[in-house]
Amino acid sequence: MTQSITDNRETNKMQDLNKKIILVTNSQRPYIQKILMKLSERNPENAESICDYILSDQISFNIKESTKEGKIKVLVWLSEFLGDKHFKDMEREDILSFLTKLKKPISDDSKQTWIGSYNIRQLIIVSFFKWLFDPNEHNYRLRKTPLCIKEIKKLPNKNICR
Numbered sequence: 001m002t003q004s005i006t007d008n009r010e011t012n013k014m015q016d017l018n019k020k021i022i023l024v025t026n027s028q029r030p031y032i033q034k035i036l037m038k039l040s041e042r043n044p045e046n047a048e049s050i051c052d053y054i055l056s057d058q059i060s061f062n063i064k065e066s067t068k069e070g071k072i073k074v075l076v077w078l079s080e081f082l083g084d085k086h087f088k089d090m091e092r093e094d095i096l097s098f099l100t101k102l103k104k105p106i107s108d109d110s111k112q113t114w115i116g117s118y119n120i121r122q123l124i125i126v127s128f129f130k131w132l133f134d135p136n137e138h139n140y141r142l143r144k145t146p147l148c149i150k151e152i153k154k155l156p157n158k159n160i161c162r
Helices: 002-025 030-042 044-061 065-081 092-100 114-133
Strands: none
Touching (some): 002 030, 002 044, 002 065, 030 044
């Protein structure tokens, strides 16, 4: 009997999460909904955190669909890169390893365009983790910086003009 109740609760939680994913991705390309649904199968907690963050941003900032897509992709990729480790268990080194994988030698990227990708992902990750660890603070400027993102700064853009 207890197993049946537990199974029903889990099924209801997954159905609620699927509804939340559909709500968050209803104006997105099918790919975005698909990667979030796949994440929900592997790590429902991370998928729910992403959905809650996006919903919070929609209410607070009325973010554009393209912004929403970028945030979802980066956060799903971060989770995948770290073997779907729970966001709250991620450490500074984990996040830095995700970001530094973008780095390319100047011989492969003479204009250093990877720095722009790094900085966009850094911005999304910092914003997300500040929200994750301080979701009740509605003024994003007043949110505390968790240890996992301390001193993870934007890189100076060294665009080389020739």
